[in-house]
Each structure stands twice: as structure tokens, then as C-alpha cells.
Amino acid sequence: MKKISALILICFTLIAKADYWTQKASFGYAMAGAAGFAIGNTGYIGTGVLNTLPVNLFRAYNPATNFWTSKAMFGGLVRCRGTGISIDSLGYIGLGIGLNNDLQDWWQYNPATNTWTQKADFGGGPTRDVASFSIGSFGYVATGGVNYSNQLWRYDPASNAWMQMTNFGGAGRQLAVGFAADGKGYVGTGFNGTSLSDFWQYDPLSDSWSQKAGLPASARWAATGFSIGNKGYIGMGIQNFTAFQDFWEYNTVTNSWLQKAVYGGGGIHFAAQFSIGNKGYAGTGMDGGNNLSNSFWEYTPGNTTGITESQDSGTRFQVYPNPAKELIVINYSLIKKEDLEITITDVQGQKIYIEQHEAQKPESETKINISNFSSGIYFVEISHACLPVRQGKPRMVKKFVKE
Secondary structure, eight states, rough: EEEOOSOOOOOOEEEEEEOOEEESSSSSSSSSEEEEEEEEEEEEOOEETTEEEEEEEEEETTTTTTTEEEOOOOOOOBBBEEEEETTEEEEEESSBBBBSBOOOEEEEEEETEEEEEEEOTTTTSSSOOOOOEEEETEEEEETTTTTTEEEEEEEEEEEEEEEEEEOOOSSOBBEEEEEETTTEEEEEESSSSSEEEEEEEEETTTTTEEEEESSSSSSSSSSSEEETTTTEEEEEOOOOOOOOOOOOEEEEETTEEEEEEOOOOSOSSOOOEHHHHHHHEEEOOOOOOOOOOOOOEEEOOOOOOOOOOOTTTEEEEESSSSSSSSSEEEEEEEESSOOOOEEEETTSEEEEEEEEESSSSSSSEEEEEEEOOOSEEEEEEETTTOOOOOOOOOOEHHHHEEE
């Protein structure tokens, strides 16, 4: 067996389909601090600050037609820096900064009737700049306020009641990001006298918090966050008058972050956001100079690595154990004895291990020490060493998880 430390010609090229942002129809008003949520295939943005004053306007976005429609004005007092979530087929907006004080009212929007109904006041009192998410038939509101709360409250639409849950696991804060994915809630970043980058997971079944890998970028507040499938996304935000446009994907399975395409609207904070299907949406907000924006953008995740598991009809192989901690075993079966090249690639498409394996017999195996690999998902690829790609030859790739 001969190990190769430098990159060498391999038989297959890994092609990644990049993620990207696409500019869509503008919101129609330059504003910031609005609340957003989605119900079915429609997104909604409302409230916020317009020309230095809070408002109660409310609009709906149809991705199929790329068109905004004005809806019934938000039912409560004008406000900005409140929060919005959807639970089942209804939307909710509440809290925030009014004309003279912080607010604690909570309103339900019914898209079928285009009407607003006031519900029970938020249990944590008047507050602003919270993080929120919904899981199942409950809504959750965490942190927030000028006193940097660490409280978590659950809203039950069936009983129209709030219940205090286990306090947020990190330090109290305001202007954090919240979203839900894979049945868990996530809250991170924010401000409590200093900008923050830590990240926490909430398990509603055990009513408990656990710290996760922090955002591997500049600490920030008033960032943007949403989920698509079992992935979470955080980006934009501000620190020390610098508004960011970077954007990051969180993998709930591997507890790891991957930098993605920068936001198309430039550095921004206090944007509104929601996700519909396999797309995310963000818009409005203000730049580092507090200039308001009416732009609106659609995010398409793309294929993280362009790699899918496949098998050559002439070569069969397995990778085990999976997940693995210290060692993986690659077991393969060939039609005839021939040299192979083994490549291990991470989720960013980087080749981190390349080895030429001199097969002594058609059925054999090799062991690879992965103790120094970071936790995450990896792809093992087998190719026929030093031979050109055969026309139409399927790729041979297997996936494994390093714990």
C-alpha cells in the first residue's frame, strides 16, 4: 500500500451545485425591524419602522407570481422590533417597541378571512428584540428586552395561554436569532453589552437546553435566521457599525457550520425573513449607516457537495462502522485484481485523504485511521488508479459520519 501526500490525478471530478441568492420583487417600502412568517406557500411581512416611525402595515408575498399584496393592517398598535411566527395554519405577531413603550400584546392572523384577533398577552411582560420559533402546535419566545432576559415562554393556541419553560441555556440577551429544525428549537448570537456568537438547542420533549457549536464567524446581533428542511441558516447582522452579508448553514446532524453564498442585498441588519418549501427569503432592514432598504431576496440552498452515494456494477464496497470514531474499514469486491485509489472528501468538497491501494486479491479490505478528522459527514470514493475515466462509468461513493 502506498500513501500519496500531494494531490494527484483522480478518476472522477466532484461537481458542486452552488447555492445562490436571487433578487425578487421589492417589498414596496424601505423599512426595518419588521416581523415575518410563512403559512403554506405564502410569506408575510408586517409592522416595522418606516421613515423613523413604527407602522402596522402588513403584506403577503406569493413566490409563484413574485408579487406582493397588501393585507389587513396589523390589528394592534404600531410597532417595530416585535416578532412573528406561524403555528399550523395561523400567523402571530406581537411584542416590540411602540410609540412610547415596549409592548406585550399578541395577535393572531387568519389568512382565510384576512383578519386579526387579539390573544392572551405575552407571559413575560412588555419586551422587544426576542428570538422565536414554533415546534408542532406550540410557539416559543425566548430572551429579549433591554434587561437581557434569559426566559423562555411557550404559547398554546388551543388554550390561548402562555407557560414559562426552562430558561434559555446561555447568558441573557436581546436581538438573538431563533428557528426550529428537526423538532428542536435553536437560538444564538445576540447582544448583552457585547456581541455574541454562541448557539443553543432546545429540546421540547425534555424541556432542556444544550450548547452547540457556535457560529464560526464574527459575533453579531439583529441577524437573520430561518430553517430549510433539517438545516438552519444564520447570516447578516451587525457589530460595531459594521453590517455583515455573510451567510452560514448549520447541520443539525453533525453540529457543524458551512459558509454559504453571501446575501445579495449587501450588509444588512434588522431584516425580516421566512422560509417556504426549499427556499428561504429575507429582505428590508438597514445597512451599517442605518439606511433603510426595500429589497427582497430568495435563497436557494443548492447541493452542498454534489456528491451522492453510488456503486460501480463491477466494484462493490462497504464502509463500516458507521458512525465511526477512530477507524473505518473499507471492504470491497472486484471482478478482477486491480489497483484502486481511495479518496475521502468532506462536506465542503475538500479532499482530505488520498491513498493508492495495491489490491492483492479481488476481495479485500483496508483500514483508515480517522481519529484526527473533525466530527461531521464524509464521502469515501473508490476509483481505478491511473486509468482514464471510462465513458458512462458510474461513480463509487459511500457516506459515513465521524462522531
